Amino acid sequence: MGLMKFVRGIGRRGNASGARSQTFDLSNMSGDDIREFIRMGGGMDTASGVSITDARAMRVAAAWRCVNIISGTIASMPTDIIKRESETVRRPAVGHPLRRVMTVKPNPWQTPAEYKRLMQGHVLMRGNAYSRIVRSGKDVVALLPMNPDRTVAEQNSDMTMRYRYSRPDGTTITLSQKDVFHLRGMSLDGITGMSVLSNMREALGLSIQTETAGASMFKNGVLAGGAYKHPGALSDKAYERLKSSLADKSGAEKSGEWLILEEGMDVASVVLSAQDAQFLETRDFQRYDIAMFFGVPPHMIGATDKQTSWGSGIEAQGIGFVTYTLSDWFAIWEQAIKRDLMPMDEWENLDFKFFPQGLLRGDTKARKEFYQSALQWGWMNPNEVRSLEDMNPRDGGEKYYDPPNTAGNQNKDTGDDNPQTPDDQRIQD
Structure with a gap:
């Protein structure tokens, strides 16, 4: 069967019962889009008339940014x-084989950050991410990513x-559960995760169509900053003088200079029409809609012109992103790694952990306050702080400080096992 006959066949794909055919417009697709369309068995049709593929979805700026920021955060954490x-002592599992795979080299061609970014991108877009386990x-000893579409x-x-x-x-192979590392997103059957790409296809379709309409408007429309009105017909000499004057006044260095108008001419500004304003509002709304699907605060994709339920400030939105979005992905990774990669006899004493403190790397003030609180209240010592900053330990740095205004702190200062209170001292005096 020829390629075009095959394309026409999937382009007029019927539903399961064959009662209604669905027609897809392939005329405005690039070669990459057509290949992606065929690979997906016809793409995902939308009410806006756009067939959504991975390649098309990632050309939507808001979708690209959402996938990139979540995947990048997971990869860099x-x-x-x-x-x-x-019950109280926890230490890095130095020498454990899985530690090398997850923190040094997951496979022969990827770094840990590249591997985690790829897997997180798969589970975000497709709802599932798979890797073949090599033992x-x-x-x-290695994790080999598998294409979720295959x-x-x-x-x-x-x-x-x-x-x-x-x-x-x-060729097709069948792998058992012990041979596959499976990251599963939100699921309704507990077997496979739901594809975000499939569920937000209408939002993506509308975004793509409004972007196409905007590009067409800039290509074919007339965009003017203002107009000169004349009560009658402008003479040729006046027209030439006006045209020359406008050319002389162009450029940033001539901004603010005045024009001399002739023969009763007047100036009128061209304002945005109600239809154009509504078009821009539609494009703006799509950014918020796509961000909602991924759970990303709008300010992280450049949408800062509206208040949101995340909070009134950027800091509150950032905290909400960690609490309600990243924490969910942390749990999915940590528990899937324990289930698929750790022997059952190690489940009770071995964990894979993310350390969100890494998000403070770019905020010197927040790091300082975090460490200051940890030292002051005695739940970290100076050497533990130094290790988090990639600094060598110092002599005496293993000592924990007692919290202020406590009996323990008074004992340490006086060296007396039975320190006297101010009231006791007054009684003796």
Whole structure:
């Protein structure tokens, strides 16, 4: 079957019952879009008439920024494998094979940041991210990302999972649950995550169509800053003098200079029409709509002209982003890694952890206040603070300070096991 016949076939795709056909417009697609359209079996049609593909979605600025900022934050966040030696003692699991995979080299061609960014991008757009687990004995030695569009997750009768993966060469393999690391987004069946791309296709379609309409307006429309009105017909000499005068006044260095108008001419400004203003409002609304799907505060994608329910200030919105969006992804990563990559006999004493304190790297004032509070109230010592700043320990830095205005603090200052209170001293005097 020829390529165009195949394209026409999926371009007039019917529903499951075959009762109604759906027509997709391929005439305004680039070559990459058509290949993506075919790969997805016809794309995702929208009421706005746009077929949504990964490539098209990521050309929407708001969608690109949302995916990039969440994936980038997850990728850059400090992580580690933590071993619980007791109920109160936790230390980095130095020497554990999984620690090397997650913090040094997940596979032969990716860094940990590149791997986490890719996996987070997959789960954001597709609802699922998969990696094939490579083991040496019982130890995980590598994680090989799998394309979610070529992976089918299914549940066996014994409630375990199996995964059918189509390799790039066209062959298909079936992998058991122990061979696949699966990040699952929001799910309604507990088996596969819901695709954000599929659920926000209408918002993306409207955004793409308004962008196309705006580009067409700038290409074919007339955009003028003002107009000169004449009560009659402007003579040729007056026209030439006016044209020459306008040319002489152009440029930033001539801004603010006055024009001499002839033969009773007047100046009128050209204001934005109600239709144009509504068009711009539609484009602006789409940014907020897309940000809502991803749970990203509007100010992080450049939308700062409206108050939102995230809070009245940028700081409150940033806290909301960590609390309500990033914390959810932290839990998904941490628990999926424990389920798929750690042996069951290590579940009780081994954890994979994100350290959100890394978000304070760019805020010197916030870091200072955080460390000051930690030292003052005795839940960190100076060497622990120095280690977070990549500084070597110092002598005596293992000492914890007692919180101020406590009995312990008075003991340390006086060296007396039974310090006297001011009232006791007055009685003796």
